[in-house]
Amino acid sequence: MTPTIRKYGLLAITALVTVAFGAAGLSKLAGVEMMVATFDAIGWGQWFRYVTGIIEVGSAVLIWVPGKQWIGAGLLVCTMICAVLFHLLVLGPSFIPALVLGILAAIILIAHKPV
Structure with missing residues (x-):
């Protein structure tokens, strides 16, 4: 994967996650x-x-x-793990949106993990 594709792909994922969690929150x-x-x-x-x-x-x-992306993404991953569990154990089987958002947040976390 070229650096340009990676850069703009991550930017698109970050924008999508921002809109989704901003609206939900x-x-x-x-x-x-x-x-x-x-x-x-x-x-x-x-x-x-x-x-x-x-x-x-x-x-x-x-x-x-800058420098704090991993914190925000980590919090979102933890939040979505809890959301998936609540859907499976309490709310019902509609856990797929939370799972997908958790995976997208994990991509951001991995891309910005501290060295």
């Missing part, structure tokens, strides 16, 4: 009805929705900060 923080219902089903209380939303929005910003 903001909808959690705004109290969108579907998000409130999802976190009610989890059963841990709405505080968990707020924490998750803050992590998602904050991480979407961090993946653009």
